[in-house]
Amino acid sequence: MVDFKMYQAGAMKTAVYPGCGEGNWTYPALGLAGETGEICEKLKKAIRDEGGKVGPERKEAIAKELGDVLWYVAALCTELGFEMSDVAENNLKKLSERKAANKIHGDGDNR
Ligand SMILES: [Mg+2]
CATH class of the missing domain: 4.10.910 (30s ribosomal protein s13; domain 2)
Known part of the structure; x- marks a missing residue:
């Protein structure tokens, strides 16, 4: 089990973007919005293509996107000093x- 402190430290070891770790909150904020949109898009397509059911493959894809959201939350927290x-x-x-x-x-x- 990974706690938030471990996760945040681990996420920032994989962070590569301009101004990373220097207070650049713009990049992770945009990334967070983008990844959230990816989740909404997949759920929208579940409505369009599967009558609102979320099948196993789509669930797996959404779980990965939730991980991406978590990563950007970690980066945004770091850039804002949280x-x-x-x-x-x-x-x-x-x-x-x-x-x-x-x-x-x-x-x-x-x-
Ligand atoms: Mg993604």
């Missing part, structure tokens, strides 16, 4: 507080 583990922990804390306050539904980042 630890992925802190981001993950804070997100769970925020969501559990919302659930406890019965505010999962609704709008606003700071519910």
Whole structure:
């Protein structure tokens, strides 16, 4: 099992782009949007071609794209000076507080 700290360090060992590790958040932000789009495209085609079912081959392809998303999250966190583990922990804390306050539904980042 890989934890976020290990993953982030490992991801950055494979990072090759202009300004890598120097605060270049543009490149990973664009990559994150692109990889997210790849997932949506595959799911769109499941609707178009398979009546909304996601078959095993498509699932496998989507799992790989989710990995690509994770990689860009790691790179973006690094460029912005965040630890992925802190981001993950804070997100769970925020969501559990919302659930406890019965505010999962609704709008606003700071519910
Ligand atoms: Mg991809």
